[in-house]
Amino acid sequence: MAAPNNKRPRVLVSNDDGINAPGLRELVALLARSDCCEVYVCAPSGERSAQSHAITLGRYLQCYPSEVPGAAVAFAVDGTPADAVMLALNSPVFEGVRFDLVASGINRGDNCGLHVIYSGTVGAAREAACKGVPAIALSLADHQAKQQEHYTTAASLAAALVQAMLQGLASGCAHHRRAFEAGCVVNVNFPAEAAGPTAGLALTHQGTGCVFPKFLEVTEPSGPHLAEFDEHTPALRMFRNYAGAMRADDNEGSDNWAVGSGWVSVTPLLLRQDVPLRLDVKCPVSSSAREAVAAIVGAAAQSAQLAVTGLPAKVAQ
Incomplete structure (x- = not known):
């Protein structure tokens, strides 16, 4: 393992594919090569895909040191992705280390659209955001990417994104500060490298695919x-x-559309899952409970409808 350097920003890397996954290893290698940060790893000991934000209760979590080239320190955890990040941020495992950013990935397979809900990759990043640490989730839309070299292009872009986030945070930029104080997770999806060079990066909304x-x-x-x-x-x-x-979901502007069109999608996600309320509605139930319930449900639907981005997706049989 590399020797720790206390002068550089500290980045924690986790994932849901396991500590030996090629996407994580290539990301750590490229981050270390960029020399923009000190890299630490705390990740599940094995495959934990689709664990969402699940955590382990009622039994001990076990962790042990692991060798990840480019990482100052690395630990494997016999728990979920969120467990790994929670342990790293709230236990003596990395005693005395304060992380500036958490990067989760690079996942094998996309985490666009409604896959975000099931994603352990996003769950790990979201756990960091819950604890006030800026976070980025990284996924490659290629389920056949089983070798480390398959992730090189994505990891190079991922390292640049991490470096840009660290620079923005270090500069004291108000946009960065307010976004991450609100619990923003940056969800990034790279198109499959087999499709050729990417068209570029696109700011997108979460799709419904x-x-x-x-x-x-x-x-x-x-x-x-x-x-x-x-x-x-x-x-x-x-x-x-x-x-x-x-x-x-082929609606232009969605993460599904962007990745399918060869763009790297960059989607800001928030911890809060409610929508901005467009109406100030309070319905006393003293006169008619049925009317009050109908009124409040109608107001909620109106607020939700106004907040929806994009059209309903289509089912391909």
Whole structure:
């Protein structure tokens, strides 16, 4: 591991693909090569995709040192992505280290549209934002990217984005300060490198594209959850979740559209999930509860409708 340097900004790298994932390793290598920051790693010990913002309760978390070239210190954690970031920011694991930014990724596969909700990559970044640390989530829209060299172009751009964020924060820029005080997570999705050079970077809104599940029943199950059942479990049936129909979002300006068009999408996400209220409505229920409920639901729908960006996505059968 590299020797710590207390003069440079400190960046924590995590992910949901696991500490040995090529996307994380290439990101750490490129950040270290850029010399813009001191790099630390705290990531799940193995694959933890689609864990969203889940955390572990009711059992101990175990962590152990790991070797990640370019990192000053690295630890693997037997928990979720959010666990790893939570542990790094709130425990003696990195005692005395104050992180200036958390970078999560680079994920194998996009985290556009409604995939953001399920994403452990975004969940790790969001956990940092919950604790007041600026965060960026990074994903490559290529599920076949299984080698470290597949991430080189994306990692180079990711390192430049991290450096720009660090410079903006160090400059005292009011926009940066207010955004991250409000819990902004920068969600970045790179188009598949097989498609050729990127068109550039585009500021986008979160789309509504997603994959519908297709559950198939299995007769010879395997996996870690089998321990929860045995042959005496009544009427036990088991299913596996496969990708089904895709609901596409081709609305210009969405993250789905941008990545599909060869752009690197940059989407600011906030911790708060409510919408700006367009009406000041208070409905006493003393006279008619039904009328009051109808009025408040109508006002909520109007506020939500005014805040929606883009049109409903289409389902591709």
